[in-house]
Amino acid sequence: MNSDKITRIVLFSVSILVLMLAAGMVYSLVGGSIPAFKAFGLRFIFSGEWDPTEGQEKYGALPFIVGTLMTSFAALIICLPLSFSTSLFLGEYFRGTRIARILGLLVDLLAGIPSIVYGLWGFYVMRPMLIDLGFGGQGFGIFTASxxxxxxxxxxxxxxxxxxxxMVPNDLKEAAYSLGATRLEVITSVIIPNARSGIVAGYILAFGRALGETMAVTMLIGNTNFVPSSLFSTGNSMASVIANQFGEAEGLKLSSLIAIGLLLFVITGIVNWIGKMIIKKMN
Structure with a gap:
């Protein structure tokens, strides 16, 4: 058996293993969610009630879906101008300079910091600052988490x-400069059109990370089981409610938390699918 055939077999086996793991994950989530959907039907998705009182249990995922989407979209809106400006600074205006290398190294280091560290920093530094500025009496809420x-x-x-x-070819940029284009015109007419699909893909991946973030959000969002009325009210995300209540849950409550996990899985899949469609339209 030649090395090429062995490589194909190994790669095929690994691909099948990944598919089996994904299928097993979906099977476990769906199986664990069945009691909740049997008890509440599709109302579970749209209900804002969360009452664990024995004998009159009522569970609904709407507060956590809204909390997750509000924090993630708000974070993305804040992230867009700051990250895009920094990437232009590193990749175009100061490309190859010492300051760009140092800043690029710092950016890579910040990207690898565990989320619990961000949560602690937000709790002990950001939260008191927001209290002083008048954003919420206790400094907890959707805005802080975002x-x-x-x-x-x-x-x-x-x-x-x-x-x-x-990765945008220098030949394209040099051609634009030779025609008298300014730096701003090169960015808007050459760099962005050639890099936009990759940039959009990066923001979609960043948004996906925000959707599933657990510990930092849990420490700052306020952990109240109500539909948030504004960015400055407390709430809960899908990941944070699971992290807070899963350890003590049983019966219908446990099934409801698993159902929330399934919904988060579905929402993440829909976001990734929409992102792929957007990227295809751009290409």
Missing amino acids: LILAIMIIPYATSLSNEIIT
Whole structure:
């Protein structure tokens, strides 16, 4: 048996293993969610009630879906201008300079910091600052969690965008400069059109990380089981409610938490699918 055939067999086996793991994950989530959906039907997705009182248990995922989407979208909105500006600084304006190398190294280091560290920093530094500024009496809430999420995903999105920007061929940029284009015109007419699909893919990956973030959000969002009325109210995300309540849950409550995990899995899959469609339209 030649090496090429062995390589194909190994790669095929690994691919099948990955598919089996994914199928097993879906099977476990669906199986664990069945009691919750049997008890509440599709109302589980749209209900805002979360009452664990024995004998009158009512569970609904809406507060956590809304909390997850609000924190993630707010974090992405904060992240976009900051990470894109930094990636242009690193990949175009100061490309190859010492300051760009140092800043790029710092960005990569920040991207690898565990989320619990960001959560602690947000709890002991960001939260008191927001209290002093009048953003919530206790400093907890959607806005605080969104800020920390944005700080977490900015290095991630910046690193990916920087790599894509530096891959734009120099010949295209030099041709534009030779025709009298300014730096801004080169960025808007050459760099962005050639790099936009990769940049969008980077932001989608960053958004996906924000959707599933657990510990940092759990420490800062307030952990209340109600639909948040604004960015400055407390709430809960899908990941944080699972982290807070899974250890003590049993019966219908346990099934409801597993169902929330299944919904988070589905939402993440839908976001990735939408992202792929957007990238295809751009190409």
